[in-house]
Amino acid sequence: MLDHETARTRVLEAAEELFYGRGVQAVGMDAVRHASGVSLKRLYQLFPSKEELVLEFLRQRDARWQRALADHVDARPTPEERITAVFDWLHTWFSDPGYRGCAFINSFGELGAVSPEVAEEARHHKKTFHDYLAGLVAAAGRPAGLAGQLALLAEGAITTAAIFGTPEPAHQARDAALLLLRTPASTRNATPSSA
Template identity: 55%
Template sequence: MDISDARNRIVATADELYNAKGIQAVGMDELRTAAGVSLKKLYQEFPSKGSIVMAVLERRHQSWTEGLDATVRRAPTPREQLLAIFDYLGQWFCQSTFRGCGFINSFAELGAISPEVAEYARKHKESFQEYVASLAAGAGAPGYLAPQLAILAEGAQTTAAIAGTPNAATQARQAAEVLIDAALNTK
């Protein structure tokens, strides 16, 4: 196994374990064993647990961004692109591994003790808000719509995680339709 393979395996394994159990509940020995690497190799790749957490957050950000954008790009109109955000959420919420937003979970678990995690979570959420704003602008919507849709999407993520069902995506999509149509008709 070369260095990039080991690194990728560690990050993927950490992501799975952190998602399933929480970050603080997973020790380095458990991660090492699950990833199939030596403790020496683990520390060669990552000097601290904090560096692994940041690599996991970077991986999640990339996965989220690419998945969301792929779903949005398939939508035929600007209005449908805005609604595709909620379609993406619905697909995600149906996955057996869905445990809520990894950034919200990481922030809740470590935000008070890790400024680096808190800042990365904020930047991730900010990038999502900017993405929604660009879609709303492309639809010709007033500026107030994007923050409303972003909050609706964030609330759906939390609700789906707590309720344990994907219904929040459908409900949020229906609310988004009302907001979008009102915004586009009252410009």
């Protein structure tokens, strides 16, 4: 018999592969049971509801995703290089053959309207990412508003890469980020005058 931690790990690994690969609503607990090799009774002892399993899948994915991004970006020597490294990391992620977009956007789209907890996990993930970008912008001595602009570029690239099945949006977003970094803040934040 599997010990608690081994059984939990197997269930979460199976759930991640299935939920991310097929979508949360398309996958039942029986599919997770089958893929994990953990009995249905034991599965429900570990996760009394599918929603609890989905939430833990999202929490673990968030921690892993944020850590992988930071490991890649923080290795760059200058603050500006760290900002553009975000988009290089996104390109690597988009190039993975199993890339299906953002698990948080996908889960929010499927369950956000009916599960406040799933919606909150998605918001938490996005806020953490945006806060990370804000830290990079501050470390580079750039105006705080740049962080929101970079976040929109990254989020757009994440969605576009999934829809079109190509990593190229990461390079396009990186080029746009470089333009923003080169544009004086007074020009970038100016509002167009009305005619």
